[in-house]
Amino acid sequence: xxxxxxNIIQNDSGGTNPDTHAHEDKVWELQFEDEDSAVLTKGxxxxxxxxxxxxxxxxxxxxxxxxxxxxxxxxxxWVVVYDDKSHVQLTNKDFYSLxxxxxxxxxxxxxxxxxxxxxxxxxxQAQTKAGNNPVTATITTxxxxxxxxxxxxxxxxxxxxxxFGKKEETTVEE
Numbered sequence: 001x002x003x004x005x006x007n008i009i010q011n012d013s014g015g016t017n018p019d020t021h022a023h024e025d026k027v028w029e030l031q032f033e034d035e036d037s038a039v040l041t042k043g044x045x046x047x048x049x050x051x052x053x054x055x056x057x058x059x060x061x062x063x064x065x066x067x068x069x070x071x072x073x074x075x076x077x078w079v080v081v082y083d084d085k086s087h088v089q090l091t092n093k094d095f096y097s098l099x100x101x102x103x104x105x106x107x108x109x110x111x112x113x114x115x116x117x118x119x120x121x122x123x124x125q126a127q128t129k130a131g132n133n134p135v136t137a138t139i140t141t142x143x144x145x146x147x148x149x150x151x152x153x154x155x156x157x158x159x160x161x162x163x164f165g166k167k168e169e170t171t172v173e174e
Contacts, residue, residue: 003032005096010064017041030099045099049080052102058083065089 008028015027024041031037040048049059060081067075078095081087090098 003034003036003100005030005100006033007031008064008092008096015039015041048099048102050102051105052098052100053080053082054101057086 008030011027011029014023014025016022017024018039026042028040028045029037030040045062046059049062050057053059060083062078062080065077065079067077069075076092078090078092079087080090080095080098
């Protein structure tokens, strides 16, 4: 079972990558409920965030935002930007859950369905409303779906040879 993250400390002065021993510009120290901690580099953070996103999207970048309210309180949120230019602003709890889910998915641990649903719901609620995306809509007609199914069936046969580029001979009746 994966540990629960209680806090993330961003070290802007950087640190040493534990795998390559190279200097990294920024590192993040994850603190867990059992007083343990782990240091992650930007690459690992991006990897865990990408694996934790449901449905699967590649994370392009992320950033910690500290917001000061008019009453003087500071609130921390995290903005995650995906490769498709969509973005989401998450609370600490949701960001920590995303990292935890990515870690458990990456390591092949079984994820409880309720936990996955809560994470995807939090992300869906926080994503910007861009309207219907025509790229993700189904544009294949039922006739085309039948044609594709027949093509796939033919392609699976051993003796199938494609006819790409071959022209059929036609006779024109006068």
